[in-house]
Amino acid sequence: MIAETVCSAVSAAGLxxxxxxxxxxxxxxxxxxAAYALVPxxxxxxxxxxxLADTALSPTAWAGFGVLGVAWALxxxxxxxxxxxxxxxxxRKAARAAGRDAVAPAASAPSLGPATRPAAPPASAPRSTTSGDDFSDIEAILKKHGI
Structure with a gap:
């Protein structure tokens, strides 16, 4: 009864x-x-x-909450x-089997040295479209990454 009175008073004050x-x-x-005031x-x-008032004052309900707490802790x-x-x-067995079936087990570790940037070619230099140039660009990239 007191909980209902308090909630009604809170609603009236909120309105x-x-x-x-x-x-x-x-x-x-x-x-x-007004929306928040009407909730209580x-x-x-x-x-x-x-x-809720009956539950808060019930020893059986508190024992039930204790059992739920023990179950959650376990x-x-x-x-x-x-x-x-x-x-x-x-x-664990599946993880060990997956470890043996690595995609590249003998792959080397990545280089951790300082990164160097190749100098950009001058803008006025003509670019050749031969296939040799394409492969030289790829080779430069691979060398840059230590491959």
């Missing part, structure tokens, strides 16, 4: 603030405040507030341990 805001010609803000009244009218702990170990046994 009063909305009326003052509308009087100041801030209609969009007033409509938003709607919760009282649907019976949600009474149900699930979180087992997932953390599973991640730390690297997954289930089948997942």
């Amino acid at each position: 009063g603030v909305a009326a003052v805001t509308a009087y100041r010609k801030r209609f969009l803000t007033a409509a938003r405040i 009244l709607g919760l009282v009218m649907t019976g949600v507030v009474g149900w 699930l979180a702990t087992t997932r953390a341990v599973e991640r730390r170990r690297g997954g289930t046994r089948a997942e």
Whole structure:
């Protein structure tokens, strides 16, 4: 009963603030405040507030929340341990098999040296369209990356 009275008072106060805001010609803000103010009244009218008040004062409900908390803690702990170990046994076996089937197991590590930029050719230099030039550009790019 007290929870319903408090919610009704909060709604009335919120609607009063909305009326003052509308009087100041801030209609969009007033409509938003009115919407928020009507939520507690709607919760009282649907019976949600009474149900929550009964649940908050029920020792059985609190014991149920405790059981749910223990279940959540167990699930979180087992997932953390599973991640730390690297997954289930089948997942570890699949990971080892995938490690053996690497695409390029003998590939070299990338070069970590300082990057150098080749000088840009002068704008007035004529470009040749022969196939030898195309391959020389590709060779320059490969040399730049250390391949």
